[in-house]
Amino acid sequence: MSLEEFKNRNIGKQNYVKLDLEHTPQTPLGRFSRVVRRTLKGELFVGLYVTLREMINALFRGEMHTVKYPLEKLPISPRYRAIHDMLRLLESGHYRCIGCGLCEKICISNCIRMDTRYDENQRKEVSEYTINFGRCIFCGYCAEVCPELAIVHGGRYETASEQRASFSIFEDMLTPVDALKQQKEYDGFGAVSPNADENIKKTPLAY
Amino acid sequence: MSARITTKNELTITIDGKVCHGIQGDTILQIARANSIYIPTMCYLTKVQPIASCRMCVVNVEGVDGMILSCQEKAVDGAVITTHNEALYKERQNIMKLYNVNHPLECGVCDKSGECDLQNKTMEFAVASQSFTARDMHRPVENWGFISYDPALCIMCEKCVHVCNEVVGDNILAISVGGYKSTIINTRPGEECSSCGECMSVCPVGALVSTDFKYTSNAWELQKIPSSCAHCSSACSLSYEVKHSGIGNHEKKIYRVTNNYEFTSLCGAGRFGYDFANTGAKRDRALFTSAVEALKKAEVIRFGATITNEEASILQHIKESYGTALVCDEARGYQKFLEAYSSVSGKSLYSGSLKNLSKSRGIIVLGSKINDDNPMVKYHITMASRRERARVVYMHPIEDAAMQSIVTQFIKYEAGSEEGAAALLAKTLIDTKKVPSEIAAYLDDLDIGNLSAESNIGEDELEKLSKSLIKKSGFTLVAGSDLYNHPRAESIAKLLAAIELYGDFELILVPPATNALGVSLICDLDEDKDGYSVGYNAPGDFVLSAMGSGDIDMPALNQQEGTLTSVDKRVVPINAALAYDGYTLNNLACGLGVEAKYTIDYTEHLPVVKGYEAVAFDDLPDYFDASGNEHRGYLLHSLDAEQTGTLEEVADLPTYDGGVVYQCNSGNQFTSFTNKSKKLGTDDKLRGSQQFATLSKLNDGQKVRFEINGVVYERVFMIDTSMKGTIAINPYADMGLSSTTVSYYRFNQPKLEVMDS
Structure with a gap:
């Protein structure tokens, strides 16, 4: 349908088809007999059958079409930018964040802040880390800039809570140690490209 | 543009098609930088001699084969130079690749990340892949007190070694040469390092x-x-580099101090002693009223010289309005000394400057333990010693181990005989010169034999001194705070003025406290007297204190704006790094009716008759140009003074038999503000040699009590094996308010009482 046709509002020239409908009964008896006729038609049971079939499928065959939100949630796209997760190293279980401060620097709403210190093992330790979710605009820059794939966007898309602190503590965002096996690599912004291996240039080893 | 006068010293070269002027002796790089032409370097540091270890600064000179190192090659008149072309780019790119061999990829955590020369130049020369290799090895991190050294990150540019030797003069750092195994080594770890952090500041990577x-x-x-x-x-x-204190605390905190390390230096106190702010001050109307009342009824305002010119100016205004006596023990002696000096020299200010000091070929230091009194003066003497091979004559009753590497002649005189020393110096240095007859007569009348015997300065030593200076030019005489409160200070000042005037010497009178020069120029100081007193960082019946210990708080010098007058006779701005919520001296002065909206409103009203300029605070420049010329504030004008003074006859030199205690802060301690700094540690021991211990019958670790000028010191005595002689060193920076009451001669003979432990 071209735009011109679409814009044509001259309804008088359209091809209307007159439906062949039965005449509306004029007498009270006629109206009454139509009600009786319609009520006792077998098509009703066709509809009831469909409902019953779907009910049995949902209740007994596990083919439910709705989810019990908030008890159940639908999976979201890996590219969706929800509340951040902090990942751990799979081997050691230590958190991946090295405290480089790039997420803090790149954050355009200035909502990330971290304190770092020189720890007993001569490493840079992240002593505190917060994201102010009242200000976070979920742009994904932090996940993109993170050199260690430590800060990523997770699946928690409900950005409402009784208190902001529920989200903003480092420990809350961090994968629990006992759930380390369930930790999934992130596929969204900043993830390693599928052909990353091909792009690596190796340093020569002459010795 | 005015026509350029070409002298034979000037030369003209063409760099990348741009005509550049320079002076004979300038290197190509110096001329390029002065003309804003960029030549990349990795190891070049303006304040030391060219190191020439990186080869990044290579350029092509027309008619010369190969590449020339622009950092050390002196420019030749008419040379045509190319700084950028394909071959030079490849060369520089390869150098950057070599620097990156096995450089740990820890930029994410490295402190230098973001201001790292290696990062910047690696990006600049687009090093995307590595074509060189070497077997890596284990290089553990070393901890050198204030500084830690990570050899794995070190690129061996050698800046730190050069700065330690050529500027600081400690000679602590050295290079362990071994090809790829080369490292910087600390030759004397843990001791004798003056902890200045200069090496750290010049490190282009995160190694130091x-x-x-x-x-x-x-x-x-x-x-x-x-x-x-x-x-x-x-x-x-x-x-001052500031940031919020932490996630839970939004108050600004000073994290570190940096400087323009290409051209300037800092000592340890400046670099690490930044945590002296007066925190937690609050506004309390009742306290304010009582402070104003106290100032109103005060007959004396006693203050320390660690204040700004503006505050000094406010105090002077209060004096003018209320007739209050101003007492500044730290500056009073200096003020009188300057006056006496002017009466002979005919100038209001001494002639020397630190820049000229570093270019002097002959330097005499008199009456100051300069390494502790003013490290920056010592650094400039070191520069002169290293670069100009200057003769450095160090005259002091105490031999200073820290000066050993730069002093060519140490002349020890007896404590108290500074006047004799000055007279002998005058005799040695200006007797041969053309002098007015009365001075000639004065010099002839000096009883050299007697002076020499009394002061213990041998005539042969003086002869050696005069011989060593004979073929040189460019002399500086550095005089320090032993002289200002000497009983014969005025006579000494006049003698020094005579040496400056007739002996071809530049003179530096090192001010005894931060702004002693400013205070002595701005305030009409009075002698101390009895009566109700208000102390500002000094003892009094009502105390205003920036140390946080007084009746009402005042801002410390990193919490307020203003200007200081430096040893260089320069009026330099200071800015507020940290917040301050209490009252300032200006607030109190407004309460007294000495009105100004801000303290810095006084900057443009500093006394022009004393050499200040009428420049507003916000118009003061604060930068170094590409050639390293200082544009901070302005230089004071030296004004003509009446030459009414005559040299005084040398009085009998006093004798100090037995143990002597010398008032001197050391180890990066200067004032109670440095003492407040937690990073600098404390210096609270009476230190003396074994000889002093024997003479005073003291043992190492014994606690002694003594009194100097009314202040009672309780000190642990410590034998310092690096010291010699019968003079012990007593610090006073930890004495709080009374540390500013130094109106007395620095050598004393107090009665040492041993305390029961």
Whole structure:
């Protein structure tokens, strides 16, 4: 349908088809007999059958079409930018964040802040880390800039809570140690490209 | 543009098609930088001799084969130079690749990340892949007190070694040569290092970092507040770098101090002693009223010289309005000394400057333990010693081990005989010169034999001194705070003025406290007297204190704006790095009716008759240009004075038999502000040689009590094996308010009482 046709509002020239409908009964008896006729038609049971079939499928065959939100949630796209997760190293279980401060620097709403210190093992330790979710605009820059794939966007898309602190503590965002096996690599912004291996240039080893 | 006068010293070269002028002896790089032409370097450091280890600065000179190192090659008149072409780019790119061999990929945590020369140049020369290789090896991190050294990150540019030797003069760092195994080594770990942090500041990578600052902040998070150091009269240029204290605390905190290390230096107190702010001050109307009342009824305002010119000006205004006597023990002696000096020299200010000091070929230091009194003066003497091969004559009753590497002749005189020493110097240095007849007569009348015997300065020593200076030119005489409160200070001042006037000497009178020069120029100081007194960082019946210990708080020098007058006779700005919520001296003065909206409103009203300029605070420049010329504030004008003074006859030299105690702060301590700094540690021991211990019947570790000028000191005595002689050193920076009451001669013979432990 071209735009011109679409814009044509001259309804008088359209091809209307007159439906062949039965005449509306004029007498009270006629109206009454139509009600009786319609009520006792077998098509009703066709509809009831469909409902019953779907009910049995949902209740007994596990083919439910709705989810019990908030008890159940639908999976979201890996590219969706929800509340951040902090990942751990799979081997050691230590958190991946090295405290480089790039997420803090790149954050355009200035909502990330971290304190770092020189720890007993001569490493840079992240002593505190917060994201102010009242200000976070979920742009994904932090996940993109993170050199260690430590800060990523997770699946928690409900950005409402009784208190902001529920989200903003480092420990809350961090994968629990006992759930380390369930930790999934992130596929969204900043993830390693599928052909990353091909792009690596190796340093020569002459010795 | 005015026509350029070409002298035979000037030369003209063409760099990348741009005609550049320079002076004979300038290197190609110096001329390029002065003309804003960029030549990349990795190891070049303006304040030391060219190191020539990186070869990044290579250029092509027309008619010369191969590449020339622009950092050390002196420019030749008419040379045509190319700084950028394909071959040079490849050369530089290869150098950067070599620097990156096995350089740990820890930029994410490295403190230098963001201000790292290696990062910048690697990006600049687009090093995307590595074509060189070497077997890596284990190089553990070393901890050198204030500084930690990571050899794995070190690129061996050697800047730190050069700065330690050529500027600081400690000669602590050295290179362990061994090809790829080369490292920087600390030849005397743990001791004798003056902990200045100069090596750290010039490190282009993260190899030398402050142990304290390490991993606490990234460079880009810190806000730089340009200011001047508040600890001694050098008022060195520095930047306080501030950031919020932490996630839970939004108050600004100073994380570190940096400086323009290409051109300037800092001592340890300036670099690490930044935590002296007066925190937690609050506004309390009742307290304010009582402070104003106290000032109103005060007959004496006693104050320390660690204040700004503006505050000094406010005090002077209060004096003018209320007739209050102004007493500044730290500056009074200096003021009188300057007056006596002017009466002979005919100038209001001494002639020397630190820049000229570093170019002097003959230097005499008289009456100051200069390494502790003013490290920056010592650094400039070191530069002269290293670069100009200057003769450095160090005249003091105490031999200073820290000066050993730069002093060519040490002349020891007896404590108290400074006047004799000055007279002997005058005789040695100006007797041969053309002098007016009365001075000639004065010099002839001096009883050299007697003076020499009394002061213990041998005539042969003086002969050696005069011989060593005979073929040189460019002399500086550095005089220090032993002289200003000497009983014969005026006579000494006149003798020094005579030496400056007739002996071809430049004179530097090192001010004894941060702004002693400013205070002595701005305030009409009075002698101390009895009566109700208000102390500002000094004892009094009502105390205003920036140390946080008084009746009402005042801002410390890193919490307020203003200017200081430095040893260089320069009026330099300071800026507020940290917040201050209490009252300032200006607030109190407004309460007294001495009205100004801000303290810095006084900057443009500093006394022009004393050499200040009428420039508003916000118009004061604060930068170094590409050639390293200082544009901070302005230089004081030296004004003509009446030459009414005559040299005084040398009085009988006093004798100090037995143990002597010398009032001197050491180890990066200058004032109670440096004492407040937790990073600098404390210096609270009476230190003396074994000889002093025997003479005073003291044992190592014994607690003694003594009194100097009314202040009672209780000190642990410590035998310092690096010291000799019968003079012990007693610090006073930890004495709080009374540390500013130094109106007395620095050598004393107090009665030492041993305390029961």
